[in-house]
Amino acid sequence: MVQKTNMLKYCVFFGRPRIISNSIRNLSSMNDGRVKGRYDVIIAGGGMVGCTLACAMGKRPLLSKLKVLLLEGSPNKKFDIKKEYSNRVVALNQNTKSLMNSLDVWPHVVCIRLQPVRNMQVWDACSDAMITFNSSELLDNDVAYIVENDVLLHAINKELTASVENVDIVYGAQIQGYKLPQSSDAGEDNVVKMSNGDQYSCQLLIGADGANSAVRNAMGVQYVSWKYNHMGVVATLELAEEYENTTAWQRFLPSGPVALLPLDNKHSSLVWSTSPTHAKELLQLSEESFVDALNDALWKQYPRSAGVDACTSWVSSVLKGAGLADGAARQLPPSVCGAAAGSRAAFPLAFGHSTRYVAPGVALIGDAAHRVHPLAGQGVNLGFGDVQDLTEYLGEALYTGLDITHPSWLRQYETSRQRHNVPTQLAIDVLYRLYSLELTPLVLARSIGLQLTNAFRPVKKLIMSHATT
Ligand SMILES: Cc1cc2nc3c(=O)[nH]c(=O)nc-3n(C[C@H](O)[C@H](O)[C@H](O)COP(=O)(O)OP(=O)(O)OC[C@H]3O[C@@H](n4cnc5c(N)ncnc54)[C@H](O)[C@@H]3O)c2cc1C
Known part of the structure; x- marks a missing residue:
């Protein structure tokens, strides 16, 4: 529970968003004893995606006329850049970089720190099959950027508070519930009820x-979800040797994928998807044993099928003969020599899909609408794609004189995002399942599939272009 005294009161009336204390300051737009403020738009949740939307609402010409309230449950934390990296990082794609550039957020990230990913190598522990992505070969641009979650959130908030005028922010917001309009014709407002009795409409x-979106629950929409029975173990790793560390590595083990994301020339960030029992063990190991277990995961030879090996080497020779990439130019992953103290943690992993992203006067964005396994580094990028489309369709609707809650633009938003998000989610889920089995025919099929994908540049380009939009 956030204490009243901890709630920040920060108010600059011209040219800055107001950070409002629920309990201390009355809004000028107060309607009656209970309704504290009436807004055009309320954003529930000020994580990376919600804050980005708030920022976009202030930066896009037509949207900046709207009066917006951002409600975030956690307190307003002061950001201090530490020498040690945070254990929570995201791989951001080119599309996200463009969005952040358009909002003037990217330069703040660059000023703090990020690491470009210029190569990516993904390989199977059960065969010789692997795939590489190379920035110069495929995009003439970096494959991705590794950014700590709190660095990105700070950069977004910095821009939001420095140059957005139409957004009020309540930190430590204790939302009790929502009253949503029954139909788009009713002309009713949404009402957000706070635990202290205040209401916003x-x-x-x-x-x-x-x-775990409460807005989605209030919409009463169907949510398709399943747990992966896997935890994502994260940690900040020290590498045994210093080198130009711009490669993201991912090895598919029978027990789940293990990935190293570059942070600087001596450090990488770990995301290791494994069973809850193994994850618990990994968190309890001494640093030395943890590092040994991780090096084993990256290097150990797993039992192989002679039949699979014979077939993959035959495919390799055919590809070589045809002048295509045969996958022989395999890079060796780095060895790990340490894990930063206190950086090990584990997060549950699940799939989630809200069958509807919109309802009368309501829309979902980010993890509230969709959740994916982190093996493809897509989760928050999909959420930023939502922000881009939502602001675009809303802007177009306002430009053509439509109402802010007109069902036509809400439907366009839902259709365009589900067309992109659902296939991405399913592809990630299929990949996860395909690599979690050790059946020989399956290992053979996925190995040859990976070899062929690696060999044909247009296919790789297609994958990359989907992953970066
Ligand atoms: C181990 C791991 C690795 C990952 N790696 C990547 C990666 O490399 N690339 C990638 O794109 N994605 C990655 N992801 C996914 C990514 O972290 C999520 O997609 C992203 O955090 C979702 O952002 P969001 O803002 O939608 O939701 P959240 O981050 O969950 O934010 C929701 C916000 O809403 C607030 N909130 C919730 N309920 C209320 C309430 N009732 N009232 C007020 N506020 C409320 C919360 O305090 C929070 O701030 C990874 C995830 C995991 C677990």
């Missing part, structure tokens, strides 16, 4: 409140 409510 708005025409358009955006649920950016993460995987």
Whole structure:
């Protein structure tokens, strides 16, 4: 529970968003004893995706006329850049970089720190099959950027508070519930009820409140979800040797994928997807044993099928004969020599898909609408794609004189995002399942599939272009 005294009161009336204390300051737009403020848009959830939407609402010409409230449950934390890296990082794609550039957020990230990913190598522990992605070969641009979650959130908030005028922010917001309009014709507002009895109303409510979204629950939409029975073990790793560390490595083990994401020339960030029992063990090991277990995961030879090896080497020779990449130019992953103290943690992993992203006067974005396994580094990028499309369709609707809650633009938003998000989610889920089995025919099929994908540049380009949009 956030204490009243901890709630920040920060108010600059011209040219800055107001950070409002629920309990201390009355809004000028107060309607009656209970309704504290009426807004055009309320964004519930100020994580990376919700804050980005708030920023976009202030930066896009037509949207900046709207009066917006951002409600975030956690307190407003002061950001201090530490020498040690945070254990929570995201791989951001080119599309996200463009969005952040358009909002003037990217230069703040660059000023703090990020690491470009110029190569990516993904390989199978059960065969010789592997695939590489190379920035110069495929995109003439970096494959991705590794950024700590709190660095990105700070950069977004910095821009939001420095140059957005139409957004009020309540940190430590204790939302008790929502009253949503029954139909788009009713002309009713959404009502957000706070635990202290205050209420806020708005025409358009955006649920950016993460995987356990209360907005989604209030919409009463169907949510298809399953747990992976896997935890994502994260840690900040020290590498045994200093080198130009711009490669992301991912090895598919029978027990789940293990990935190293570059942070600088001596450090990488770990995301290791494994069973809850193994994850618990990994968290309890001494640093030395943890590092040994991780090096084993990256280097150990797993039992192989002679039949699979014979077939993959035959495919390799055919590809070589045809002048195509045969996968022989395999790079060796780095050895790990340490894990930063206190950086090991584990997070549950799950799939989630909200069958509807919109309802009358309501829309979902980010993890509130969709959740994926982190093996493809897509989760938050999909959420930023939602922000881009939502602001675009809303801007077009306002430009053509449509109402802010008009069902036509909400439907366009839902269709365009589900067309992109659902196939991506399913592809990630299929990949996860394909690599979690050790049946010989399956290992053979996926190995040859990976070899062929690696050999044909247009296919790789297609994969990359989907992953970066
Ligand atoms: C181990 C791991 C690795 C990952 N790696 C990557 C990666 O490399 N690339 C990638 O793209 N994605 C990655 N992801 C996924 C990514 O972290 C999520 O997709 C992203 O955090 C979702 O952002 P969000 O803002 O939608 O939701 P959240 O980050 O969950 O934010 C929701 C916000 O809403 C607030 N909130 C919730 N309920 C309420 C309420 N009732 N009232 C007020 N506020 C509320 C919360 O306090 C929070 O701030 C990874 C995830 C995991 C677990």
